[in-house]
Amino acid sequence: MYLELLAIFLATVFAWDYLRNRRHNKMYAAAGIRGPRSYPLVGNAPMMINESPKTIFNLQDRLIAEFGKNIRIQMMGERGFMTADPKMIEAIMSSQQTIQKNNLYGLLVNWLGDGLLLSKGKKWFRRRKIITPAFHFKILEDFVEVFDQQSAIMAQQLYDRADGKTVINMFPVACLCAMDIIAETAMGVKINAQLQPQFSYVQSVTTASSMLAERFMNPLQRIESWMKILYPKLTAKLNASVKNMHDFTNSVITERRELLQKSIADGGDPDAALLNDVGQKRRLALLDVLLKSTIDGAPLSNSDIREEVDTFMFEGHDTTTSSIAYTCYLLARHPEVQARVFQEVRDVLGDDKSTPVTMQLLGELKYLECVIKESLRLFPSVPIIGRYLTQDTLLDGKLIPADSNVMILIYHAQRDPDYFPDPEKFIPDRFSMERKGEINPFAYTPFSAGARNCIGQKFAMLEMKSTISKMVRHFELLPLGEEVQPVMNLILRSSTGINCGLKPRVY
Ligand code: HEM
Known part of the structure; x- marks a missing residue:
């Protein structure tokens, strides 16, 4: 009796699975998008059994070699495809129908709420419109001072280990500097992450970022309810970090709002709030732009602002960290490129290492910009992005069914020999003006492209130019330590560290 019931149950489930996927199967076949063998219910999940964050890029390499640049994927009930094909990427990034994120991003919701990275539809559109002016070049110009001061602290702190022998993993070093920079520019507060890494807000950002990275790659930690049951201690730790970050952001927002309201009440000039105690102009923080914005005539609430500020904190520190660290690594291993960067930096910034950089001077560091772009080609901080299709959509001549998850393989597209000769080689001149x-x-x-591209890309480029030029002004970067082993943990990291050695420059 029980066996019969079990047989009926299984037959029903398999039939449901077959019927549910029938339309998808037909449409993907008609679009010519093939993929690895899929099993009932679990799809391609068995293929992942021996994989880890370290091997995921190799797996994708093998899939591209076997099935081409568009690959059909089904995983535990989720359906869709991966693409490393620039024609398909263009179709996706240029379409207004493909701007919704997929549930890969769901892990971030507790921390970031429905901020710009995760929001969709009308909410995303309106927020993007009011946040765009926060990245106006006039505002960025003021931020360069922060980039310069914080990277000077980074360089100063590295002298202790700059003996030409010590292996330095640049990721944690750049991470604290990037955290200081984003806190001061987004919230207008100094958190002194580099000088006091034990400060609780800094600890919470570090803990949450690394725990989310782990959850991203661990299937048992991916699903919220499984996480709670199987890892109660980790769940509590993550929740405590998120609460601590929210409390901190809330207190900063409340304080800045009160300041703004008080000055309106006193003199009616909202910009007076931007004067400090001795009447000097205070630097505008991204959060101030949000405090002064309205949607349909109404100001944003504290929780509206918090989700955006938390999004800046998240998007604006790990990404630049990865890129700064990988660029230092590449410079250390390509002395001829480093020599050119150093010469350019000396020509533009002069021989006094303490002369502050400005936006205009950073603009003149053209070769350094090529170096950073080439570093982001080989090691993109965001190696994969995801989209979700809510309706049948024609992309690059292929009709893709609704309820499809799409994964854009930026890492692979940027190493495609059809588009980049000698793709594995570090050749900054690919980006020179002559080859424009x-x-x-x-x-x-x-930085993605189209409507949902990175809103912070100019900010990021200025920050990277400031920090890397500072490193090169102070140190010769040496090829010490293990080679990188890129891993995809939310952003691009390396399982072996992102190492180099340093020797003070005398000139
Ligand atoms: C090297 C540094 C950076 C890289 C490589 C990078 C890359 C990206 C990419 C690929 C996206 C698209 C994500 C997706 O479609 O899911 C994105 C979005 C975004 N980035 Fe960046 N980013 C960097 C730095 C920054 C900085 C410094 C900020 C803020 C200060 C920032 C804020 C954002 C925001 C808010 C979004 C969401 C935009 C939207 O959906 O409208 N990013 N970034």
Whole structure:
């Protein structure tokens, strides 16, 4: 009796699975998008059994070699495809129908709420419109001072280990500097992460970022309810970090809002709030722009602002950290490139290491910009992004069914030999002015492209130029330590560290 019931149950489940996937199967077959063998209910999950964050790029390499640049994937009830094809990437990034994120991003909701990275539809559109002016070049110009001061602290702190022998993992070093920078520019507060890494807010950001990275790659930690049951201690730790970060952001927002309201009440001039005690102009923080914004005539609430500020904190520190660390690594291993960067930095910034950089001077560091772009090609901080299709959508001549998850393989597209000759080689001159127009803009998308591109990309480029030029002004970067082993943990990290050695420069 029980066996019969079990047989009926299984037959029903398999039939449901078959019927549920029938339309998808037909449409993907008609679109010519193939993929690895899929099993009832679990899809391609068995393929992942021996995989880890370290091997995921190799797996994707093998899938591309076998099935081409568009690969059909089904995983535990989720359906869709991966693409490393610039023509398909162009179709996705240029379409208004494909701007919704997929549930890969769900892990971030507790921390970031429905901020710009995760929001969709009308909410995303309106928020994007009011946040865009926060990245106006006039505001960024003021931030360069922060980039310069914080990277000076980074360099100063590295002298202790700059003996030409010690292996330094640049990821944690750059991470604290990037955290200081984003806190001061987004919230207008100094958190002194580099000088006091034990400060509770800094600890919470570090803990939450690394725990989310772990959850991202661990299937048992992915699903919220499983996480709670199987890892109660980790769940409590993560929740405590998120609460601590929210409390901190809330207190900063409340304080800045009170300041703003008080000055309106006193003199009616909201900009007076931006004067400090001795009447000097206070630097505008991204949060101030949000405090002064309205949607349909109504100001944003504290929780509206908090989700955006938390999004800046998240998007604006790990990404730049990865890129700064990988660029230092590449410079250390390419002395001829480093020598050119050093010469340019000396020519533009002069021989006094303490002369502050400005936006205009950073603009003149053209070769350094090529170096950073090439570093982001080989090691994109965001190696994969995801989208979700809510309706049948024609993309690059292929009709893709609704309820499809799409994964854009930025890492692979940027190493495609059809678009980049000698793709594994570090050749910054690919991005030189003389070769302008040679690179397909959808084969190279470290900041994504189209409506949902990175709103912080100019900010990021200025920050990276400031920190890396500072490193090169102070130190010769040496090829010490293990080679990198890129791993995809939310952003691009390396399981072996991102190492180099340092020797003070005398000139
Ligand atoms: C090297 C540094 C950076 C890289 C490589 C990078 C890359 C990206 C990419 C690929 C996206 C698209 C994500 C997706 O579609 O899911 C994105 C979105 C975003 N980035 Fe960045 N980013 C960097 C730095 C920053 C900084 C410094 C900030 C803020 C200060 C920032 C804020 C954002 C925000 C708010 C979004 C969401 C935009 C939207 O959906 O409208 N990013 N970034």
